[in-house]
Amino acid sequence: MKKNLVMALGAALLMGGLSARAQAQASTPVAPAAAPATTSATTAPRATAATPIKIGYTSMDYLLGNLPDAKDIQNKLTIQRTQLENESNRMKKEFEDKYKAYEAGQAQMSEVIKADREKELQNLQTRFQEFQRTSESTLQQKYQQLVSPVLQKIQQNIDAVARENGYSHVFNLDAGAGTAVILLYAPEDGNISDMVLKRMGVTPKPVAAPGTTTPAAPKK
Numbered sequence: 001m002k003k004n005l006v007m008a009l010g011a012a013l014l015m016g017g018l019s020a021r022a023q024a025q026a027s028t029p030v031a032p033a034a035a036p037a038t039t040s041a042t043t044a045p046r047a048t049a050a051t052p053i054k055i056g057y058t059s060m061d062y063l064l065g066n067l068p069d070a071k072d073i074q075n076k077l078t079i080q081r082t083q084l085e086n087e088s089n090r091m092k093k094e095f096e097d098k099y100k101a102y103e104a105g106q107a108q109m110s111e112v113i114k115a116d117r118e119k120e121l122q123n124l125q126t127r128f129q130e131f132q133r134t135s136e137s138t139l140q141q142k143y144q145q146l147v148s149p150v151l152q153k154i155q156q157n158i159d160a161v162a163r164e165n166g167y168s169h170v171f172n173l174d175a176g177a178g179t180a181v182i183l184l185y186a187p188e189d190g191n192i193s194d195m196v197l198k199r200m201g202v203t204p205k206p207v208a209a210p211g212t213t214t215p216a217a218p219k220k
Contacts, residue, residue, distance in 0.1 A: 056167040056192040057183050061174045063154050066197055066205055073146045080142050084135045095124045161195045
């Protein structure tokens, strides 16, 4: 998404430059071609002004962290994570208990029973490892399920604020994993975050200290 925004901005700047160059060429006086004395000179058409570029920026993390939805998302993720951890602990204990019983009694087991217990332990271990893998995926899916509608609502309000205030481009200051923030400097009057929150009926909070409010996506 950030790459597309940069490309869009570059294209817009390029188009603006080309348009301005076209205007300069159109407005430069050109010597008229020789014509009969009876022919009157015609007036060149006036060039159309280029669409102005107005850049704004915001932070999706900041917006999400200021919404009441953030706390609800975090609570639901915590419940889901706790349920998965409880089930994981139950499966782990089941394996450990049966392994201890196997070790304690294997000397007295027949080969058939011993092989059966070993197969049971292998199956328990496989189930436990598979559960660990799917738990991470389940948390990721739950997070996307909860946060996607909220992000869509935020985007709709960003679009509305941009239209109402004449912004041609709006950047997101949040950097993704392994990337750098795209917008390194911009004037404060380009920050539309509080306008977006007010449009959503939310009073902006003071800048949060690190480690607060915004629900974090589960680690992959």
